[in-house]
Amino acid sequence: MTDTHQDLRRTPLHALHLELGAKMVPFAGYEMPVQYPAGILKEHLHTRASAGLFDVSHMGQAFLSGTDPAGALERLTPADVRGLKDGMQRYGLLLNDRGTIIDDFMFTKLAGETDLYLVVNGATKEGDFRYISEKLKGIATLTPRPDRALLALQGPKAGDVLEKISPGIGRLVFMQVTRAEVAGAPAIVSRSGYTGEDGFEISLDGRDAERVARALLADPAVLPIGLGARDSLRLEAGLCLYGHDIDETTDPVEANLVWSIGKRRKEARDFPAAQKIMDEIAGGVARKRVGILPDGKAPAREGTEIADKNGRIIGRITSGGFGPSANRPVAMGYIDSRFAKDGTEIDLIVRGKAMPARVAPMPFVPHRYKRG
Amino acid sequence: MSEVRYTDQHEWVRIDGDEATVGITKYAAEQLGDVVYVELPEAGRKVGQGGEAAVVESVKAASEVYAPVGGEVSAANDALSAEPARVNADPEGDGWFFKLKGLNRSEFAKLMTRAQYDEFVKGL
Numbered sequence: 001m002t003d004t005h006q007d008l009r010r011t012p013l014h015a016l017h018l019e020l021g022a023k024m025v026p027f028a029g030y031e032m033p034v035q036y037p038a039g040i041l042k043e044h045l046h047t048r049a050s051a052g053l054f055d056v057s058h059m060g061q062a063f064l065s066g067t068d069p070a071g072a073l074e075r076l077t078p079a080d081v082r083g084l085k086d087g088m089q090r091y092g093l094l095l096n097d098r099g100t101i102i103d104d105f106m107f108t109k110l111a112g113e114t115d116l117y118l119v120v121n122g123a124t125k126e127g128d129f130r131y132i133s134e135k136l137k138g139i140a141t142l143t144p145r146p147d148r149a150l151l152a153l154q155g156p157k158a159g160d161v162l163e164k165i166s167p168g169i170g171r172l173v174f175m176q177v178t179r180a181e182v183a184g185a186p187a188i189v190s191r192s193g194y195t196g197e198d199g200f201e202i203s204l205d206g207r208d209a210e211r212v213a214r215a216l217l218a219d220p221a222v223l224p225i226g227l228g229a230r231d232s233l234r235l236e237a238g239l240c241l242y243g244h245d246i247d248e249t250t251d252p253v254e255a256n257l258v259w260s261i262g263k264r265r266k267e268a269r270d271f272p273a274a275q276k277i278m279d280e281i282a283g284g285v286a287r288k289r290v291g292i293l294p295d296g297k298a299p300a301r302e303g304t305e306i307a308d309k310n311g312r313i314i315g316r317i318t319s320g321g322f323g324p325s326a327n328r329p330v331a332m333g334y335i336d337s338r339f340a341k342d343g344t345e346i347d348l349i350v351r352g353k354a355m356p357a358r359v360a361p362m363p364f365v366p367h368r369y370k371r372g
Numbered sequence: 373m374s375e376v377r378y379t380d381q382h383e384w385v386r387i388d389g390d391e392a393t394v395g396i397t398k399y400a401a402e403q404l405g406d407v408v409y410v411e412l413p414e415a416g417r418k419v420g421q422g423g424e425a426a427v428v429e430s431v432k433a434a435s436e437v438y439a440p441v442g443g444e445v446s447a448a449n450d451a452l453s454a455e456p457a458r459v460n461a462d463p464e465g466d467g468w469f470f471k472l473k474g475l476n477r478s479e480f481a482k483l484m485t486r487a488q489y490d491e492f493v494k495g496l
Contacts, residue, residue: 040431041408232431298429299434322409
């Protein structure tokens, strides 16, 4: 947090963040708000109780065009892209030829449009875009859209708040997507997010972003929320953070993300490293991503070693901290599969001491998506 | 009269008679953000000056609290275990961490005064 700030990129909401009193930190090559004056704890709890506005403009947005963009994208992901219906969004994993995870991303089929709309992680977007372009050369064209901003409005009041400035948007249910006007600005709106709550992601021209953000913040139900609370919210929701819980050393089976592999894809075995991954699904893997609840109050952070009751190291925490809504420490990590069953008693080595913990189901706080 | 001194690790230490009370400064509490967990030393434990004596964790991160002066732990503020938010509410009062006895006074004398500490924080 020194003078490297000058090399960092800024989102279209940079001036607004400063005006709101945000503490800015480097993240994914951008100068981003980690928290506002309310602080991480209040921001987290406010999002679950009311509505929070997040600037996620650092994320990579792009369109994939061609005669069959869905068929092309299926070369790089085991998700069912072809089967995605008009006006729907889905979660997918971008896999390399070894079947490990280059990134996780959302893909969208807008009604009546042939192009696919993609959202990838900010820290990985350049590499993703290069990889996709090279791998799909001659069959599909990727057009990154750095001109677009991305806002997330999350929480139980998000629907009522957005409806006021985008009449009719409340018709959307979880994972539905539409083009709509938000405060008069043309936008792509999906009913999805990264908090476990009901909510929306709003993609729009960077030039409209500040005006729309101000319109949302004018609603007394809405507080601006920084990256700190974004992380604690997604962790309670059991959602992976790329570069921490998944990366190029983990595959979909180890990461417990087999649900993102399409049924048709499993049958056809037509995705990267399909043979290896199908063998793992059938025969098991040596380690698995699981939820972990420490018995005590001490948070176990990323990198904390997991031991069995005989002191043998059997895994490592990949995300961990205090869960403000769970009101206790929560964590996830990779563990020897023989210890992956819910309720298994383990130890976490925190500052040299063994702290008792248990393998636990995720999410730690129930998802509250608005399903149809 | 009690006297308070400060460290460049943002601890404060107040001496009353033969006992010292230690906590983290308001600046440190603000930088940490909402405190959700503290780990306190047990009475009887001996710590050297600058030695790790306690841990304070916010939603964001964990930080060590170092002993501003050497001594033997005589008490810990157990109220913090039940209510860690006291550290944010009153860092230089109610939110104290632990007390020390058997102090080395020459170590205390070398720590920063309030004016020196305020100047130090301004330069950060």
